[in-house]
Amino acid sequence: MKLLRLVPLLLLLSIVAACGGDDASNLTANTLQRALPTAPETLDQHKARSTQAADILRDLGEGLVGYSPDGELVPAAATSWDVSEDGLTYTFHLREGAKWSNGDPVVAAHFVAGVERLVNPATAAFYAEFLSDVARIEAPDDSTLVLTLTRPTPYLLSLLTHPATFPIHTPSVSEHGDGFARPGKFVSNGAYQLHAWVPGSVISLRRNEEYWNNAATSIDKVNYHVVVQDTAELNRYRAGELHITSTVPPDNFAQVQTELSDQLHVAPYLGVYYFGFNLSRPPFKDNPGLRQALSMAIDREQLTTKVTGRGEAPAYSWVPPGTNNYEPPALSYSAMTQAERNQVARNLYKAAGYSEENPLRIELRYNTSDTQRRTAAAIQDMWKETLGVETTLVNEEFQVLLANIRQGDITQVFRSSWIGDYNDAHGFLKILESDNPANSPGYQSDEFDSLMRRAAQQTDLASRRLYLEEAERVMLADHPTIPIYFYVSKHLVSPEIEGWGDNVLDYHYSQHLSFKAAQ
Amino acid sequence: MLRYTLLRILGAIPTLLLVIALAFLMVHAAPGGPFDDERALSPEIEANIAAAYHLDEPLPKQFLRYMGGLLRGDLGPSYRYLDYTVSELIAIGFPYSMRIGAAAMALALLIGVGAGTVAALRQGALLDRIVMGFSMIGISIPVFVVAPVLVLLLAVKLHWLPAGWTETGDLRRYLLPVITLALPQIAYIARLTRASMIDVLSRDFIRTAYAQGLGTATVVRVHALKPAMLPVLSYMGPAIAAVLTGSVVVEEIFGIPGLGQYFIGGALNRDYTLVLGIVVFYATLIIALNLLVDILYGVIDPRVRYR
Numbered sequence: 001m002k003l004l005r006l007v008p009l010l011l012l013l014s015i016v017a018a019c020g021g022d023d024a025s026n027l028t029a030n031t032l033q034r035a036l037p038t039a040p041e042t043l044d045q046h047k048a049r050s051t052q053a054a055d056i057l058r059d060l061g062e063g064l065v066g067y068s069p070d071g072e073l074v075p076a077a078a079t080s081w082d083v084s085e086d087g088l089t090y091t092f093h094l095r096e097g098a099k100w101s102n103g104d105p106v107v108a109a110h111f112v113a114g115v116e117r118l119v120n121p122a123t124a125a126f127y128a129e130f131l132s133d134v135a136r137i138e139a140p141d142d143s144t145l146v147l148t149l150t151r152p153t154p155y156l157l158s159l160l161t162h163p164a165t166f167p168i169h170t171p172s173v174s175e176h177g178d179g180f181a182r183p184g185k186f187v188s189n190g191a192y193q194l195h196a197w198v199p200g201s202v203i204s205l206r207r208n209e210e211y212w213n214n215a216a217t218s219i220d221k222v223n224y225h226v227v228v229q230d231t232a233e234l235n236r237y238r239a240g241e242l243h244i245t246s247t248v249p250p251d252n253f254a255q256v257q258t259e260l261s262d263q264l265h266v267a268p269y270l271g272v273y274y275f276g277f278n279l280s281r282p283p284f285k286d287n288p289g290l291r292q293a294l295s296m297a298i299d300r301e302q303l304t305t306k307v308t309g310r311g312e313a314p315a316y317s318w319v320p321p322g323t324n325n326y327e328p329p330a331l332s333y334s335a336m337t338q339a340e341r342n343q344v345a346r347n348l349y350k351a352a353g354y355s356e357e358n359p360l361r362i363e364l365r366y367n368t369s370d371t372q373r374r375t376a377a378a379i380q381d382m383w384k385e386t387l388g389v390e391t392t393l394v395n396e397e398f399q400v401l402l403a404n405i406r407q408g409d410i411t412q413v414f415r416s417s418w419i420g421d422y423n424d425a426h427g428f429l430k431i432l433e434s435d436n437p438a439n440s441p442g443y444q445s446d447e448f449d450s451l452m453r454r455a456a457q458q459t460d461l462a463s464r465r466l467y468l469e470e471a472e473r474v475m476l477a478d479h480p481t482i483p484i485y486f487y488v489s490k491h492l493v494s495p496e497i498e499g500w501g502d503n504v505l506d507y508h509y510s511q512h513l514s515f516k517a518a519q
Numbered sequence: 520m521l522r523y524t525l526l527r528i529l530g531a532i533p534t535l536l537l538v539i540a541l542a543f544l545m546v547h548a549a550p551g552g553p554f555d556d557e558r559a560l561s562p563e564i565e566a567n568i569a570a571a572y573h574l575d576e577p578l579p580k581q582f583l584r585y586m587g588g589l590l591r592g593d594l595g596p597s598y599r600y601l602d603y604t605v606s607e608l609i610a611i612g613f614p615y616s617m618r619i620g621a622a623a624m625a626l627a628l629l630i631g632v633g634a635g636t637v638a639a640l641r642q643g644a645l646l647d648r649i650v651m652g653f654s655m656i657g658i659s660i661p662v663f664v665v666a667p668v669l670v671l672l673l674a675v676k677l678h679w680l681p682a683g684w685t686e687t688g689d690l691r692r693y694l695l696p697v698i699t700l701a702l703p704q705i706a707y708i709a710r711l712t713r714a715s716m717i718d719v720l721s722r723d724f725i726r727t728a729y730a731q732g733l734g735t736a737t738v739v740r741v742h743a744l745k746p747a748m749l750p751v752l753s754y755m756g757p758a759i760a761a762v763l764t765g766s767v768v769v770e771e772i773f774g775i776p777g778l779g780q781y782f783i784g785g786a787l788n789r790d791y792t793l794v795l796g797i798v799v800f801y802a803t804l805i806i807a808l809n810l811l812v813d814i815l816y817g818v819i820d821p822r823v824r825y826r
């Protein structure tokens with residue numbers, strides 16, 4: 001009986017426990033609330049691999065070169081640079097008076113230390129080979145940095161906007177070791193500094209008063225909220241808790257288009273959604289005709305308007321349109337109508353030895369998600385209708401799918417995608433080189449490889465471009481993959497926010513944004 | 520009683536070891552690894568990463584390394600949150616999960632027992648039907664449906680409550696998650712209480728109490744409530760476990776940095792150490808809670824004696 005008297009007390013205590021424990025500061029003035037679809041794995045610029053981590057790191061740090069809101073390359077930590085005639089030596093002149101968030105000057109040696117840490121095997125960096133074309137990096141004095149390349153790399157400047165190439169504050173790395181990328185320890189050279197971090201929930205940034213261009217930074221605080229579910233994200237945006245969303249849920253897209261059209265930003269994005277064939281096993285090994293038939297029978301217009309329906313562009317090439325200094329060649333049949341394509345596809349299907357009595361039976365693997373399932377089911381239908389292919393849909397957890405694609409054993413057709421790390425056609429084409437680890441179909445073509453090698457030797461941008469375009473043309477004719485659509489970036493941006501620019505890389509530095517009322 | 524408690528604790532050790540070994544085998548049996556990505560890496564980089572995180576060692580050696588760490592109280596580094604250790608993540612996540620869980624349990628007990636008792640006293644009447652009807656809905660509608668509906672109504676339309684987790688200390692951020700989490704438990708506890716209370720109210724000693732001229736309120740409070748609570752009490756162990764682990768969906772929907780969200784993220788990303796760490800932590804907690812409930816049973820029910 002005595003114990004029962006304790007029950008109300010216990011209840012009261014647990015309610016108090018539920019309420020206490022947080023500081024009740026509620027200062028949200030001049031704070032930008034942004035959303036991330038998944039939690040970044042780290043803020044150590046060399047261990048990071050996700051686009052989410054890179055987004056935050058571009059707020060915290062600054063590379064030699066940066067991007068304007070519209071996606072133009074602009075000087076950042078370097079004010080200018082000279083390129084040698086052979087295109088192999090870049091000399092960067094660093095900004096005078098640039099400082100780290102603790103007031104230390106940013107010197108050329110910090111860039112050298114960054115690259116050394118990036119390539120050091122002990123760092124176990126995901127992007128360790130990102131600068132593999134750089135032979136040497138030297139700092140002749142505090143404000144000069146010289147990069148010597150093994151071959152002309154016209155996209156070097158866009159690589160240097162990537163956080164993996166940012167300078168590193170050497171003293172804090174030696175003091176804290178690998179744990180330097182934490183609040184209270186992280187010393188940064190960008191417009192913001194790390195203030196607080198609750199893993200899986202929120203990362204808070206504060207203005208970096210020492211930043212050379214601090215006067216131009218308008219927003220004092222930036223919170224990155226991890227919101228895994230896209231519908232939850234939309235709800236939070238509508239409730240006024242977020243200023244910028246990371247996406248728009250497919251089921252609500254039409255509604256958003258009508259109700260929030262002035263806040264919706266849909267822009268081409270350097271990413272291709274594709275199906276890959278396992279080229280090391282029948283039925284797709286040495287069978288380009290059959291691969292072409294499956295590719296042609298997919299009605300991409302229908303798919304992008306009726307199934308995905310968020311402004312995606314039908315893909316008839318591998319490299320997305322909008323890629324710098326490049327005009328992607330189109331698949332041979334792109335000028336045909338879908339009816340004509342279907343007719344040719346049926347002929348190819350028959351020529352490959354399949355018919356109504358003897359249909360092709362394949363498995364299509366995709367990672368478990370509603371959007372993937374719908375796309376896969378629509379394509380299953382198109383293949384069945386046009387060719388009579390019996391497709392079994394196999395959904396797998398993402399890591400399982402990756403393992404199966406890699407093993408190349410049971411996998412026949414799989415869904416995948418490639419997102420550009422930098423704005424250059426090479427970044428997309430290289431993954432289909434015979435020895436590239438990301439060549440998941442296992443495409444092997446001497447002709448393609450040699451064109452890629454020749455392109456890499458060109459110092460002249462125009463002739464390099466011709467070789468790359470020719471390489472893509474050769475590859476497309478072999479149909480190692482089915483490019484299905486090109487991604488678009490989709491954001492809701494609050495009408496309170498100014499300075500937002502749509503760009504193909506989907507980079508949106510917080511330092512470029514401001515609140516309308518604040519001006 | 521002390522002897523009993525000690526024996527139970529000793530008996531829990533093999534259980535815990537078995538749980539750890541099974542969990543270790545299961546997480547490693549899942550295809551893929553923590554650093555697999557659509558952007559496949561070159562063999563050299565892959566080898567670097569595997570070596571840095573000891574993933575290149577044979578499984579038995581990895582197990583011994585893990586057990587060795589565990590004995591020193593070290594749950595290892597997280598592979599999903601590279602800047603944090605598993606112990607740090609549990610220390611961050613558990614207080615949130617616990618606050619939300621405790622508040623949800625408190626709410627469930629208050630409303631569940633109250634509603635169940637009222638329903639039992641009005642057995643068959645309209646009020647009883649309403650309570651039972653609502654509890655049926657509470658049991659059958661899953662959390663991932665209830666949560667968005669509540670958010671849409673209370674946050675998006677009415678702007679009464681925040682729709683998600685706020686980084687500021689705004690206490691209102693707890694309300695929607697707690698209500699969402701409590702609803703099914705309210706329903707269960709209401710049904711349990713009602714059934715048990717009806718049973719107790721038909722007993723002879725209750726009739727005696729009424730015969731003494733006591734009012735219904737006194738009879739229920741003094742005589743009926745305690746015996747009627749026994750089934751609810753035995754449900755508390757599983758209920759607390761259900762609330763703690765069941766908060767996974769709630770935590771993800773509301774973006775709460777709790778253990779449930781870490782667990783799911785860890786499992787999907789093959790964060791072996793994070794998943795194992797949370798399993799070990801929860802297994803220990805559940806064993807301890809079951810023990811506690813058994814001991815409490817002995818205190819409340821004079822017929823139960825431990826030797």
